[in-house]
Amino acid sequence: MTLIKGKVWKFGDNINTDVMAPGFVFNAPWEEVRRVVLHIHPKFTREAKPGDVIVAGKNWGCGSSREQAPANLKKLGMGCVVAESFGRIYFRNSVAIALPSIVCPGVSEAFNEGDELELELESAQVRNVTRGTEIKGEALSKDMLGIIAKGGIIPALREKLKIKKLGSFAKPRNQ
Amino acid sequence: MGMTMAEKVLSRASGRREVQPGEYVTAKVDQVMSQEAFAEVYRILKEEGVERVWNPSKIAIMLDHYVPAPSVAQAEVHKLIREGVKKYRIEGWHDMQAGICHQIMGEKGHIIPGELVLGTDSHSTTYGAFGAAGAGIGVSEMAYVLAMGELWMRVPFTIKFVIKGNLPERVMSKDIILFIAGKYTTEVAQYKAIEFKGPTLERMSIASRMTMANMGVELGAKFAFFEADQKTLDYLLPYVREDAKKRVGFFKADPDARYEQVYEIDVSRLEPQVAIPHDVGNVRPISEVEDIKVNQAFLGSCTNGRFEDLEIAAAILKGKRVHAETRLIVFPASWEIYLKALREGILETLIEAGAVICNPGCGPCLGGHMGLLAAGEICIASSNRNFKGRMGSTEAEVYLGSPATVAASAIAGRIVDPRQSKQ
Ligand code: SF4
Numbered sequence: 331m332t333l334i335k336g337k338v339w340k341f342g343d344n345i346n347t348d349v350m351a352p353g354f355v356f357n358a359p360w361e362e363v364r365r366v367v368l369h370i371h372p373k374f375t376r377e378a379k380p381g382d383v384i385v386a387g388k389n390w391g392c393g394s395s396r397e398q399a400p401a402n403l404k405k406l407g408m409g410c411v412v413a414e415s416f417g418r419i420y421f422r423n424s425v426a427i428a429l430p431s432i433v434c435p436g437v438s439e440a441f442n443e444g445d446e447l448e449l450e451l452e453s454a455q456v457r458n459v460t461r462g463t464e465i466k467g468e469a470l471s472k473d474m475l476g477i478i479a480k481g482g483i484i485p486a487l488r489e490k491l492k493i494k495k496l497g498s499f500a501k502p503r504n505q
Numbered sequence: 506m507g508m509t510m511a512e513k514v515l516s517r518a519s520g521r522r523e524v525q526p527g528e529y530v531t532a533k534v535d536q537v538m539s540q541e542a543f544a545e546v547y548r549i550l551k552e553e554g555v556e557r558v559w560n561p562s563k564i565a566i567m568l569d570h571y572v573p574a575p576s577v578a579q580a581e582v583h584k585l586i587r588e589g590v591k592k593y594r595i596e597g598w599h600d601m602q603a604g605i606c607h608q609i610m611g612e613k614g615h616i617i618p619g620e621l622v623l624g625t626d627s628h629s630t631t632y633g634a635f636g637a638a639g640a641g642i643g644v645s646e647m648a649y650v651l652a653m654g655e656l657w658m659r660v661p662f663t664i665k666f667v668i669k670g671n672l673p674e675r676v677m678s679k680d681i682i683l684f685i686a687g688k689y690t691t692e693v694a695q696y697k698a699i700e701f702k703g704p705t706l707e708r709m710s711i712a713s714r715m716t717m718a719n720m721g722v723e724l725g726a727k728f729a730f731f732e733a734d735q736k737t738l739d740y741l742l743p744y745v746r747e748d749a750k751k752r753v754g755f756f757k758a759d760p761d762a763r764y765e766q767v768y769e770i771d772v773s774r775l776e777p778q779v780a781i782p783h784d785v786g787n788v789r790p791i792s793e794v795e796d797i798k799v800n801q802a803f804l805g806s807c808t809n810g811r812f813e814d815l816e817i818a819a820a821i822l823k824g825k826r827v828h829a830e831t832r833l834i835v836f837p838a839s840w841e842i843y844l845k846a847l848r849e850g851i852l853e854t855l856i857e858a859g860a861v862i863c864n865p866g867c868g869p870c871l872g873g874h875m876g877l878l879a880a881g882e883i884c885i886a887s888s889n890r891n892f893k894g895r896m897g898s899t900e901a902e903v904y905l906g907s908p909a910t911v912a913a914s915a916i917a918g919r920i921v922d923p924r925q926s927k928q
Contacts, residue, residue: 346892348892348894348895353871353894353895354894389695390609418696419643419722422643422646426645427645476644483646484549484645484648484649487652487653490631494736
């Protein structure tokens, strides 16, 4: 059982990937990028801390296929995102880089910014520790949980390549 | 039990007789597309020691987002991509001499109706215009696909839009898809496949179908299908490689397929539509947004940079001048379109009217280069996204409209109904 706990940052509906990973900082160093991740919430850009979590409305991560969107949130140290719904490519990307994303209708109502959230990943049980309430999200599939447990789809690939002993297909990874 | 187009593709790709919406499958991928994102894919594969990719003949790569390289950093990205293409002997390599990826996939014969095509770009739904299951994925997943040739997929529920009625003159397929985004929201197809159907679409050109399939992703869709009909075959066959021609055929859903929802739309009295800042779902009929002053008019992108788009713009701009305080920039979607427009005098008409013609590519669409916006500036664009900061400054505003609306607005210097400028 995996427990993820953290202080909530709240966002509304239709927050797109462009504001999580703006095109104008694609080639910029991380120090510059981190200041504009989710720039639509100035307090978040200044005060978000590793271990915090995000509660969002509908269609979180709509827009482009840029993997930097969930990757930037992970780099900032966000523990998970619980949203009413997700953009599908964002959702896939977050599984691929092992940032838990949980669909949870009603979650916007269930949290205020600053509340303490606790997520039981496998069952998708979401608790508001501050209010003492609970709400249930949609559990991820076994495959998705497996990828997240391995640390993402690349570690999963590494394992497959090793198991399959693909000969010249893959040479051992340089350490 | 009858199957939708998505169910047909995914059952075949996963080696099953039948699949149900909501089920998870491991699907064999038929074709892959990557653009500048391939640099990151290649970096991952290199780091994991992958020496060979699963099938070099099923991979297409081209440069389009930043061409020619606007900075040294981008030049390095392109260099790395060329190295990766050589190393893995990628057969579908087009460098920067082709055009925007989604246009090129059809024009270079990489799309076959009924096949599963994954691309490192969200607008890969465009391939649905040919009856293919096109969907976007990220770079890590693409690295996995290039090594393994397969990926987990969830079988989507399917919704259907049935479009009826004759489109009024100068009202385009872009107006239909914007209308859908406005009326049914940008979430209507979340995690779902769309099938576009109906007499209006049967009569519609492949280019116009591509515009709608392209923006399927703006409705949240995983796939955005049109039936592969005679028009599709006529379009694709000249481009498809000899040995692949036998795979090109009609493709559609079973008559008794199950749909989660069916929407009917009559477009015979549709007004031109405009998406206002900063969301694709903020759509208004043009009569409600007229008179907004525009600093820039952008005609291009994988949504509306095709020949018919340049043609209608030229018809509107012929003998007129772009407004003195507005700049019109034009990006043909591919070299083939560029050449055709050149030979048929379309580019000449546009240049005489005061347009700046740029090379095929994405240009400013995603805020890369060639026509970015300053703070406080407003652009009317034929592209697909008007997110805050998408085309340059976060203080700029982007309005989305059809190529006809862009052309008419360029002349007026403000957003106007293209039907009014008709004489
Ligand atoms: S034209 Fe715009 S939307 Fe299309 S692929 Fe290029 S950047 Fe993406």
